[in-house]
Structure formats: C-alpha cells, structure tokens
Amino acid sequence: MEYRSLSTKLPMDELTLFKSFCERKGVSPASLIRDLILREMKITVPHTVAGKNKIQYDKKMDSFTWSIELDDGKQIEVLRKVSPSFIEDLHKILMLSLGQRSAFIEKTKNDSIPVPSDILGRKNI
Secondary structure, three states, X not given: OOOOOOOOOOOHHHHHHHHHHHHHHOOOHHHHHXXXXXXXXXXXXXXXXXXXXXXXXXXXXXXXXXXXEEOOOOEEEEEEEEOHHHHHHHHHHHHHHXXXXXXXXXXXXXXXXXXXXXXXXXXXX
16 A cells, blocks of 8 residues: 655644644644544545434433434444433424425425426526
8 A cells, every 4th residue: 555645734833732732642643634534534424325313312311312324224323422402402493494494495284395396397596
C-alpha cells in the first residue's frame, strides 16, 4: 500500500491549541487527523441503502438510543443516552415541520401521499 501525505495551514494560535489538545489526548497530530478524516468519511450513508429508524428506551438510565436498522440486518447507532426532554422537543419540532410541509404540498387527508408535479403537468417550483 502506498501512502501520501496530506497537509493544511493553520494560524499559529490554532496550531498551538491543536498540538496541546493532542498532547492531552495522548495522540500524535498525524494519527488524530487521520482518525478524524476516516470518521468523517464514514458518516455519509449511500442513497442505495434502505432501513428503518429504531428508538429504544432504557428504563435504568431513563434515556433513549436512536439507531437505524438496515434492511440487510446491520444496525447503526445514531445517538445514545438521549434524554426524554430531547426526544419530546424533537417530536414537537418534527410534527411542526411536517405540518408546514403538508400545508405547502396542499395535503389535506392523512392517507394521501405527495404526487410528482410532472404527473400533473405542473412545473416544479
């Protein structure tokens, strides 16, 4: 395997902060940068993947775990130890946003679904 170097320029004060951070963590700057890059690249999920959101309640911790169960059986954890107040706030915001979307697409029946504008001969807005 062939390796190549990657570099970036930082202002001196940010470089000093970064090196200090690495020392406190007990890692080299190069290994931290590599780990950050690899972690960031894995965040993106291809659009060809299907699955379902799963929320599980932990009675002992009074918290929730949000994960995605992919159709191939693999489970990806999104958030752990999520507080009930966070879930309640998220639910409130999601319901508000979905209501705004329904009003925008002129949805009036609960069982109706969005219809592509092209089918109706309309131009996309």
